[in-house]
Amino acid sequence: MNRRQFFKKGAVLSAVAQFPALLPATPPAKSDTVFIANYDTESPACLEHLESIVNVHLKHRTPATFFIVSDILNDANKQRVVKLLDNPLFEIGSHSKSHQLILPHPLNPRTGNPREQLIDSKKRLEDIFGKPIIGYATPYAYVDGFKGHKDILDIVTEAGYQYITTICWGPGFSLPAPITDPFTYAADGYANLWEIPKHGWHENVLKGHTNVDTVALLNWPSPWPDGAVPQKPIQKPEEEFAVNKVFMDLAREKKKKHLTLAWHPWSIGRFDPKMKALDMTFAYANKTGMKTGTFESLYKNLIG
Numbered sequence: 001m002n003r004r005q006f007f008k009k010g011a012v013l014s015a016v017a018q019f020p021a022l023l024p025a026t027p028p029a030k031s032d033t034v035f036i037a038n039y040d041t042e043s044p045a046c047l048e049h050l051e052s053i054v055n056v057h058l059k060h061r062t063p064a065t066f067f068i069v070s071d072i073l074n075d076a077n078k079q080r081v082v083k084l085l086d087n088p089l090f091e092i093g094s095h096s097k098s099h100q101l102i103l104p105h106p107l108n109p110r111t112g113n114p115r116e117q118l119i120d121s122k123k124r125l126e127d128i129f130g131k132p133i134i135g136y137a138t139p140y141a142y143v144d145g146f147k148g149h150k151d152i153l154d155i156v157t158e159a160g161y162q163y164i165t166t167i168c169w170g171p172g173f174s175l176p177a178p179i180t181d182p183f184t185y186a187a188d189g190y191a192n193l194w195e196i197p198k199h200g201w202h203e204n205v206l207k208g209h210t211n212v213d214t215v216a217l218l219n220w221p222s223p224w225p226d227g228a229v230p231q232k233p234i235q236k237p238e239e240e241f242a243v244n245k246v247f248m249d250l251a252r253e254k255k256k257k258h259l260t261l262a263w264h265p266w267s268i269g270r271f272d273p274k275m276k277a278l279d280m281t282f283a284y285a286n287k288t289g290m291k292t293g294t295f296e297s298l299y300k301n302l303i304g
Ligand SMILES: [Zn+2]
Pocket: 040, 042, 095, 099, 138, 139, 140
């Protein structure tokens, strides 16, 4: 180290000592990675927390995609939900009709009627929100999504979905899920259908809200940096933000197309009704210049 470098380094260190908040320990890499907030909105409890979630988004001007189980909307609640989510910041997607699976899962081997879950839910949401729905987020998610399941992909495309999000587990159904880039189902004959995977933790598992004893959870040796895998279920919103930050920084460092975590309003609201973790996460994205968007805006970029 020459004298000039030493002084430069010394100057930075003294500034950090005075204002430790000015510089993160590892400054996030510059990249075009898009951060997408998304919510699997799947129960009446989810709807109870919707207004608080929407308010954090409005405060930070952060977009979001809400994947909704169409059966949870009824005559008593649908107007309130439409009013809350009728905003150019927000995209509506389908999270099935009644949260029944199309493909068996280690956590739930039972499947429902794929036409109802894919086609009927999309039509109902389009009727309620008065706009086209182009995305479907499967309940539970898988390691390889719908790859190789042509019978299912036939119905997905018949329904008119442009993208699906069906991947959110690592090898052997481990967590956290890898930060996988979007791809098309061309190998299965659907070059125009995109998969946009979700990443990291299912936050309900990270908080110990959902029992996942039957799956591996941890892939060993861990490919993740420090802080990605806490020692035990997290207890505080600050811990959730710290974990989110690890994944946001990693996605940018690896120049990934996007980062989107698996969030559920019922679990977020039970853990953190004031939405502090979301507030810190969106503030961090904006402060560090991270791009934000919806699944739909990412999809439009992908197809050019
Ligand atoms: Zn779900």
